[in-house]
Amino acid sequence: MPRRAPMCITGAVAAALALAACTPTVPDSAAPAAPAPATAVIAEGLDAPWSIVFHEGTPLVSERDSGRVVELAADGSTREVGVIDGVVASGEGGLLGLAVHDRQLYTYVTADDGNRVERRELTGTPGALGLGSPTTVIDGIPSAGNHNGGRIAFGPDGMLYVTAGDAGDRDSAQDVDALSGKILRLTPEGEVPDDNPFDGSAVYSLGHRNPQGIAWDAGGTMYASEFGQDTWDELNVIEPGGNYGWPIVEGIADDEDFIDPVQQWQPSAASPSGIAVVGDDIAIANLRGERLRIVPLDDLAAATEWFTEEFGRLRDAVVAPDGSLWILTNNTDGRGDPSDGDDRILRLEVD
Numbered sequence: 001m002p003r004r005a006p007m008c009i010t011g012a013v014a015a016a017l018a019l020a021a022c023t024p025t026v027p028d029s030a031a032p033a034a035p036a037p038a039t040a041v042i043a044e045g046l047d048a049p050w051s052i053v054f055h056e057g058t059p060l061v062s063e064r065d066s067g068r069v070v071e072l073a074a075d076g077s078t079r080e081v082g083v084i085d086g087v088v089a090s091g092e093g094g095l096l097g098l099a100v101h102d103r104q105l106y107t108y109v110t111a112d113d114g115n116r117v118e119r120r121e122l123t124g125t126p127g128a129l130g131l132g133s134p135t136t137v138i139d140g141i142p143s144a145g146n147h148n149g150g151r152i153a154f155g156p157d158g159m160l161y162v163t164a165g166d167a168g169d170r171d172s173a174q175d176v177d178a179l180s181g182k183i184l185r186l187t188p189e190g191e192v193p194d195d196n197p198f199d200g201s202a203v204y205s206l207g208h209r210n211p212q213g214i215a216w217d218a219g220g221t222m223y224a225s226e227f228g229q230d231t232w233d234e235l236n237v238i239e240p241g242g243n244y245g246w247p248i249v250e251g252i253a254d255d256e257d258f259i260d261p262v263q264q265w266q267p268s269a270a271s272p273s274g275i276a277v278v279g280d281d282i283a284i285a286n287l288r289g290e291r292l293r294i295v296p297l298d299d300l301a302a303a304t305e306w307f308t309e310e311f312g313r314l315r316d317a318v319v320a321p322d323g324s325l326w327i328l329t330n331n332t333d334g335r336g337d338p339s340d341g342d343d344r345i346l347r348l349e350v351d
Helices: 011-017 170-174
Strands: 040-043 049-055 058-063 068-072 078-083 095-101 104-111 114-123 135-141 152-154 160-164 182-186 203-206 211-216 222-226 233-238 263-265 272-278 281-286 291-296 304-306 314-319 325-329 345-348
Touching: 040 058, 049 314, 049 325, 058 095, 068 095, 095 160, 104 152, 114 160, 135 160, 135 182, 160 211, 211 281, 222 272, 233 272, 272 325, 281 325, 291 314
Parallel strands: 049 095, 095 152, 211 272, 272 314
Antiparallel strands: 040 345, 049 058, 058 068, 068 078, 095 104, 104 114, 114 135, 152 160, 160 182, 182 203, 211 222, 222 233, 233 263, 272 281, 281 291, 281 314, 291 304, 314 325, 325 345
């Protein structure tokens, strides 16, 4: 596939592209492609990377198959912080999402007895970071060769949110007593918050197939990206106790029993994973669709597409401490077409 050489981005181009729009239900007939903003390479040579977070300004990256957490230096070199014990890398499982809170590194791990979230103290200083002993935050999340979810993040309320796929058990997504097919909400210690929508339950929302991206805007509204089956992938606005319909419905159903997505795409143009709110937009990294989709917060039915088939599969999108947007390629995960230097982190200047 053609790949463009990374260059420097200009704010003027980014601003112009924000005016473009597409039809949300038929992404392949979107508005004519505009020139995408250029990029700069932050790091390369990563092995099936999955998630990027920042600890006191230092980027940390998870590698799904090796179970490694690496830190990035200013020159783009990597250093192993530690290897997460017990990772079972099979299919889409392994070391997935990362989150940082109060000098603790949280990891979403596929193990031999299911998916779990652990936390470890981050020791040392940048360039010499290490990991303390693990403490389990939550376990018993069903795992499978695919549909593991895996994104974790702290919301503006200070709570830990965890995306859990249906692990191939479709009907479990509608079962409030099951952890699969859900978005979960926990305290940093793994307790169930008193104000969760289901009494005594970590379940925050249900009816999900394989959600892999979560983010919040400045007003506290939560958004999630989700893999559909073979009809529609989705962008959802998440409400506490909300039911998003899987497996009864997929995509926009106009059924009062379920919450419809605000935008949907054919899987060939999407397979959305990590997302980030950057300025007035939501940036969505897409795997099979091999593009970065930009959705304006003031028009959630519109979108602009950047980098289509230029960098291959995109796994994550995060906002760096300096306000730039970083995107993570994912061509070494067994489903991509790696080129020299894969996998990479790319940096975009955004307004």
